[in-house]
Amino acid sequence: MAINSIKFYLLLGINLLMLGALSLNAYIAYNDALHELNEIYDAELARSAKLISLLLSSNPLPLNEGQPVVVAVPHVTDMGETMTAQQERLLDGHKYEGKIAFQAQQHGQLIMLSENALQFPTPQHEAGYHEITEHGTLWVTFSFFVPEQDLWVFTAQRVDIREEMGEHIAQAQVRPILFMMLPLSLLIYLVIKQVLRPLNLLQQHVADKTPEQLHEIQLALPAELQPIQSAINSLLQRIRHYLQQEKRFIADASHELRTPLSILQLHAQNLSTAKDPNEVTEAIFAITEGSKRMSHLVNQLLSIARLDHLETINFNPVPLTPLLHQSLAQLPPLLLDKVHWQLQLDDSCLLHGDNALLQSVLRNVLDNAAKYSPTDGNVQVTTRVEHNQQICILISNNGNVAADTSRLGDRFYRHQQHQQVEGAGLGLSIVKHIIALHQGQLSFMRNDRGGLDVIMTLPAAPRGNVTPAIQ
Amino acid sequence: MRILLVEDDELLAKGMITRLKRLGYQPELCTTGKQAALAAQNSNFALMILDLGLPDGFALDLIRQFRQSGVSMPILVLTAQDQLQTKLIALNSGADDYLVKPIDVMELEARIRVLCRRQQQRTDDSLQLAGINLNLNNHHCQFQQQDVTLTRREFMLLKEFMLKPDRILSRQQLEELSYGWDGDTESNAIEVHIHNLRKKLAPEVIKTVRGVGYMLVSHYGH
Structure with missing residues (x-):
């Protein structure tokens, strides 16, 4: 003992x-x-x-x-x-x-x-x-x-x-009581052992759990142990859910990787036997495009993996307007020229967060806004300081955007109508994750121009802190 | 041999079309399930290659719909989804084969041949008729024990004739088989190929049925 x-x-x-x-x-x-x-x-x-x-x-x-x-x-x-x-x-x-x-x-x-x-x-x-x-x-x-x-x-x-x-x-x-003490102690010991048996049983059941078998524990336990059992069960459920999510993520990721991989393999084989110069050009183009798609996907997957393991972020004051300009400058030129950008920016907006992560948020949302707009469409970007120490960023496009707003931000979610548009459905899930890390809010709303409004609310930097993170 | 290719990824489809054409097939591309259903209604295909992740999400329903309406064309599912559950659903719905991307083209071609062989109730890839010996696997052709070299289109035409001996194939049918929907066929292209085939084999092997089309005479030489 x-x-x-x-x-x-x-x-x-x-x-x-x-x-x-x-x-x-x-x-x-x-x-x-x-x-x-x-x-x-x-x-x-x-x-x-x-x-x-x-x-x-x-x-x-x-x-x-x-x-x-x-x-x-x-x-x-x-x-x-x-x-x-x-x-x-x-x-x-x-x-x-x-x-x-x-x-x-x-x-x-x-x-x-x-x-x-x-x-x-x-x-x-x-x-x-x-x-x-x-x-x-x-x-x-x-x-x-x-x-x-x-x-x-x-x-x-x-x-x-x-x-x-x-x-x-x-x-x-x-x-007489003194003489009784030893046998009494022994009896008490036996009683305690008996009383603690359910605890041992529970311990054994918990110890027997493996990642493959995370079923609920259903033991007839005394009232004191029942809350522990239900706490363990709810933990098991959360682990099960998490594992399922991971499994689905891996399945989705491998699914997404297979198509570009097929393209590479097929066109490489075609290239090795091509006789016609047109066929060679076609194969080279396809291989280049396929590898681009794949590297984009791998990059997205890597940032998700990094975000998953990120527990804390460095909170710094980040001026929003320069960040937005930088994010726009990072868009592919074709996408940048595809739509008209209408910016209404409040230059006093000072975000409280991680510069690089916030830039990734803006880049992803701006990229999507342009990608899912018709050519010569309009993308409006509006920023303003809310009264409650929050900063609101509204990015809104027009066109014919089909989206299930409740599923936007789920990993690998893409609306069937937009399957032809480049992408794997990871961008918004990254955005969602980063905004959650900043304790901000992300919401989607269909607007009357046929497009989507993406509304992000992020914490403003505390007042009096005037050292900007970027110049 | 016409193949209905249902694939929404443009780059992948392009590569497959190039390769399948080179292997002596005539693929037609559809990017949605609805298009595929329409195409199957209006033309004959020897086989369908079907991607499950279609934009209109119509793939599994398409298989069921085909089977219910008695379409017996072999369906080869080619998809990135590797879960057993999906495999079972697809095969139970009536798919004949299930391949997971990425695939080796040689394997895909071999499986296409297997499915057609089964469909045409043959046991091997060698067709023997009218003194012609045509190997569908290596495209090797012999006529009366003499090797014959065929062009791609000639092979495609001869294969069709040998698969349907003693049956009249119309000019339009033959054009579709060897050029596809959007092929730039000249008016006499088929005649040129038939002429060449007759030259390489024997003029009497392929009979002209005036106003209707052409026919392979299976009892030639007997």
């Missing part, structure tokens, strides 16, 4: 509590017993004193030349508990008699005493209970005075006898 385990702590805790309860119990029992014993013995001392005084006053002792009468007591001074009660009942009395002593004085003279009271100092002539020490032993004495006879009777009892009996009574209470 490991030290840092629920079993160990439960067992330790229960045992310590049990020990504590036992000690308290023993202490209270001892004090109670001592209190009761004190009362009984004090009463006994008083009664003995009165009895002796009554006897002495009704039957005056014949004084033996001034020598007091000595009452013998059994010579058992051993205080141990080695003998049985029967053995302790001796012929000449009880060994405890040695623990009770008395003296009687009349007219200031000792007339009678027990044997063990021979060494006693003369007791105080003051009625009531006193405590005296004789030979290192504490005694409780009771002095009783009979004025008619001028008789003092002193009875005394050793205090340790009371303590000893108190201990006996307390021990009698505690001992």
